[in-house]
Amino acid sequence: MYPFTYHRPASLDDARARLAASEDGRPLAGGMSLIPTMRFRLSSCSDLVDLNAIDGLAGIERHEGGIRIGAMTRHAAVEASAEVREAIPALAALAGSIGDVQVRNRGTIGGSICFADPAADYPAGILGLGASVNTDRRSIAADDFFTGLYETALEDGELVVSVDFPVPERAGWAKFGNQASRFAVVAVMVSLAGGAVRLAVTGAKSHVFRVPEMEAALAADFSAEALEGIAVASEGLNEDLHADAAYRAHLVGVMAKRAVRAALAP
Numbered sequence: 001m002y003p004f005t006y007h008r009p010a011s012l013d014d015a016r017a018r019l020a021a022s023e024d025g026r027p028l029a030g031g032m033s034l035i036p037t038m039r040f041r042l043s044s045c046s047d048l049v050d051l052n053a054i055d056g057l058a059g060i061e062r063h064e065g066g067i068r069i070g071a072m073t074r075h076a077a078v079e080a081s082a083e084v085r086e087a088i089p090a091l092a093a094l095a096g097s098i099g100d101v102q103v104r105n106r107g108t109i110g111g112s113i114c115f116a117d118p119a120a121d122y123p124a125g126i127l128g129l130g131a132s133v134n135t136d137r138r139s140i141a142a143d144d145f146f147t148g149l150y151e152t153a154l155e156d157g158e159l160v161v162s163v164d165f166p167v168p169e170r171a172g173w174a175k176f177g178n179q180a181s182r183f184a185v186v187a188v189m190v191s192l193a194g195g196a197v198r199l200a201v202t203g204a205k206s207h208v209f210r211v212p213e214m215e216a217a218l219a220a221d222f223s224a225e226a227l228e229g230i231a232v233a234s235e236g237l238n239e240d241l242h243a244d245a246a247y248r249a250h251l252v253g254v255m256a257k258r259a260v261r262a263a264l265a266p
């Protein structure tokens with residue numbers, strides 16, 4: 001690890017001030033992704049600003065428009081939340097499919113979406129459910145948040161404070177996970193709200209994406225059969241030792257159907 005100065009502010013304002021005053025400061029959430037990259041010297045920073053002592057950044061609230069999840073809310077809390085299970089069970093299923101117990105007890109929704117790993121699960125949840133990401137400066141629509149490989153629309157020093165999820169009529173989650181890490185080889189979140197369908201895929205490309213052709217077919221007929229014959233091109237899809245591009249393209253179709261069936265399950 002390269003040397004850095006550690007800070008543990010007790011308020012969001014203090015965290016912002018410390019990030020602004022630092023040469024190359026980074027927020028620290030659960031540390032599940034950031035600390036390993038620092039230990040391997042794949043990343044470094046002048047200042048590490050730990051968000052764990054700030055009140056009000058963690059928690060789940062049900063309100064009229066939907067569910068608000070604080071940035072520092074652990075995956076295990078989302079998985080176990082009665083509000084999430086009742087309003088958006090697919091989101092609880094997504095959180096429960098992340099990594100292992102240790103990772104779910106440390107990792108946070110804010111850290112996951114800010115890191116924007118191409119195989120992370122929450123990006124598909126955010127995009128597939130049409131959530132909005134609230135920062136200390138603005139609200140960013142799901143469609144604008146993930147911009148590339150490990151890249152988001154966040155500006156320097158911008159902090160995610162919460163994520164707002166609208167409650168869909170139906171939503172389903174399906175994941176083909178790596179057996180060792182449980183990161184998504186391919187995973188799909190699908191949702192139906194007011195006749196509109198969103199279908200988001202993670203694990204298959206540099207960053208999460210929607211599949212308009214599948215969404216149009218499902219808007220006309222929300223059934224797994226409606227996806228018959230619709231294929232995603234393998235060109236440009238990720239290839240690694242876990243799956244080549246053609247297999248990932250195949251998995252997108254399979255996971256999309258499973259997600260729809262999960263959404264229709266009683």
Ligand SMILES: Cc1cc2nc3c(=O)[nH]c(=O)nc-3n(C[C@H](O)[C@H](O)[C@H](O)COP(=O)(O)OP(=O)(O)OC[C@H]3O[C@@H](n4cnc5c(N)ncnc54)[C@H](O)[C@@H]3O)c2cc1C
Nearest residue numbers: 029030031032033034099107108111114120121160182183
């Ligand atoms: C063994 C293992 C298995 C895993 N399996 C999966 C899996 O199956 N699916 C999956 O989706 N993920 C998986 N993960 C990743 C896990 O979900 C982490 O929670 C996630 O990568 C990062 O969250 P974190 O809270 O640990 O963030 P950190 O590692 O603390 O931070 C990640 C990045 O986000 C930035 N950041 C953090 N919080 C904020 C904020 N509020 N505002 C602005 N920037 C912020 C940090 O500066 C850093 O750049 C796995 C991780 C491990 C170690």
